[in-house]
Amino acid sequence: MSGAPGPTPPRARAAASADGGGAVGSAGRILGTTARLAGPIVSLVALVIVFSLAGRHFATVGNAQSILFTGAVLAVAVVAQGLVVVTRNLDLSIGAVMASGGYFSILLYIHVPGVGPFLFPLAAAIGAALGAVNGVAVAYLRIPSLVATLGTMSIFRGLLYASAGGRDLDTDQLPGWLLSFVSSTIAGVPALAVVAIVVALAVGLLLRQTQFGRSVFAVGSNPGAAIFYGLPLRQIVLKTYALGGAIAGIAGVLLAGEVGTVTVDMANGWELETLAAAVIGGMSLLGGSGSVAGAVLGALILTVIDNGLIQAGASGDWQNFVKGFVIVLAVGLDVLWRRRRSSRMRLPGRRREAGAT
Template sequence: MAQMKPRQSWWAQLLRQRILGVVITLIALSLFFSCIAPRFDSLQNGQVIIANAAILAIVAAAQGMVLLTRNLDVSVGAIMGFTAYVAADYAAHHPHVGILLVVIALVMGGALGAVNGLIVAYGKVSPLVATLGTMSLFRGFTYIYAHGQEVTASNLPPWVLLLVDLHIAGVPFLVIVSAVVVSAVAAFLRFFPLGRRIYAIGSNPGASIFCGLRPERMTLFAYILCGTMCGFAGLLYAGRVGTVTVVLASGWELTSLAAAVIGGISVAGGAGSVLGAALGAIVLSMIDNGLVLLHIPEFWRMFVQGSAIVLAVTADAIINKQVRRSLRQLRLGGRVA
C-alpha cells in the first residue's frame, strides 16, 4: 500500500505565506489611524498615501531582489540620486529627448548595479562593505558632475512633470506605473526559470552549485536588475520633486530595506515576495502619513521606522525558526509513515 505524503500543518502553511503578515499590519494601521488621526480615512488621503508609496515600492522591490540572494544594497539611494541628476541635466539641455530619457536612466542604473554585483559576486566582498563604499562613490560622482548646481523644475521637459502628476480614472499615474513594474518583477521571479534560480541560490547557495547553478552570475544579475529599477525610480522621483539636487534620495537605503523586510522578504535569503515589499512601502507611507496628521515630530517618525525594521527582522528570525521546525517534523513524519 502506497504511503501517503504527510500534510503540512495549517500553521506551517500560514508561516510560508509571509505576505499575510503585512496585509494584517495594513488593516490594523488603517483602523488605528482612522480612529485617532483627522481625515486619515478620506479618499483624498488614501490617494496621497499610495502616491507617496509608489516610487518607494519600486525601490523596495529592487532591494528585495538582492535580499533574495542573501545580499543587500545600501547604495540604492545613491544610484537613484546620480541617475536622476544626470537624466535631469540631459533633459534640461535636450528638451525634446522623449523616451530616450527613460533608456538613459535604465542603462545608467543597470551599469551602477553591475559595479555592485561585480564587487560582491566576483570580488567576494561583503555586500554591506561593498555597497557602503559604492554609495559614497556614486554620491561623489554626483557632486563632481553637478559642480554644486541643481536642476530646477523649469529646466525639465513639461512631459516629465505632467506624467508624474497625471491621474487616470482617479488613480495617480505613478501608482499605475509602480504596480506594473512590481507585478512584472513578481511574475518574472515566480514563473520564469531565471527568476526561480534567484530563490534557489538564496535558499541554499552551496546546494545550488551541485544543481548546476552559478551563484555569482545570479547575484550579478540581481544587482544589475536592482540598479536598473533604481535608475527608473530615480527618473520618476526627479519628476515628482521637480528640483533635482545632489543629495536627492538620501536615506532611501534604510527606507527601502525597511519596506522589503516589513513586506516579508527574509534577510536570510530565498524567501518572500516583491509584492510584499511593495506592500511594506505602503505600510511605511501609511505610518508616515498618520504621524504627520497627528503632528508628530520628524525624529519620532525616524524612531518608528527604525523600530519597524527591528521588529520585522525579529519576526523574520522567528518565522524562519518555525518553518525549519515544521519541515523537520514533516520529514520525520514521512519516515515514520
C-alpha cells in the same frame, strides 16, 4: 561531515516547495506565499483601522491618493532593493544609483532635448551600468555586498558631486511632460502609483514565473546547493544587481518628477529606508525568501505610518521611533513564525533520519 547522503535536508525541501520547485501554481506555493504576506497585510489593515479611528482626515479618498502618491517611488525602489536582497545580498548604493540615474538622464535631456522620450530607458541604462559595477564587485571580485556597496555608494555619490559641481537641476529644466505625468491621476489613482504597480507586477512575474526568477531564489536560499545544481551563481547575482540598478534609475527619474528638482543629495538615506521597507514586508536579509508584493506592502506600511502619525499630530521624532520599532517587531514576528513552522516541518525529517540509521 557525515558524508553519507542522508535524507533531503528540511531546509532544502522547504526552499524547493516555497520557491517553485513544484508545478506552476501549486497549492503549497500559493499557500506559502499568502501565509508570508499575512503579517504585512494584517499590520497594514490594523494601522489603517487605528489611524482611521484616531483622525477624521485619514480615511478619505484624498488622503488615500496622497499615501499612494508619496509611497509610490519608495515602492519602486524597494522592488529594486528586494531583488538583490533575495540573493542574500544588499545594495547600500541604491540611493546613489537613483540620484545618478535621475541626474544624468535629465542632464542629458537638458543638453539634447531630443532624448526626451527615452528618459526612462536612459535612466534605466545608467542605473543598470552602475548596478553591474556592484554585481561585478560582489559576484566576481567576491567582496561581501555590505562592504562592496558601501564603497560604491561613496564612489557613485562622489562622482555625482564631482560632475554636478554643486549645480542642482531646477523645475523649469525638467521635462514638462514628466512633471505633468507625475502629478496626473489615472481613474483616480496617481500615475506614480500605477507605474509602481506595473514595475512590481513585472518583477513579480519575473521572479515567480520564470526560470531566472527561480534561480534567483535558489541562489539566495542556498548558494552552495545552487552551485551543485549547476546554476551560474555569479551571473545570476550580477544580473539581479544590474536589473535592480535599472529599476533604481527609473525610480530616480520618478523621484525627480515628484520632488520637482534634482539635487546631488537626492535619495540620500534611501538605502536604509528601502531595507527597512523590505524587512517590514517580510523579506529575510538572509536571502531566499520574500516576495515583491511583500516589499511593496512594506513601503506602503512605512508611508501609512508617516501619514497617519502626521495627521495624529505626532512629531517627526515619533514617526522615526515608531518606524524603528516596527522594523524590529516585524523581524521578531517573522523569526518566531519561521521557527514555529520549521519545528513543525523538522519532525518528520528527523524521524526518517532515525529510521535510516
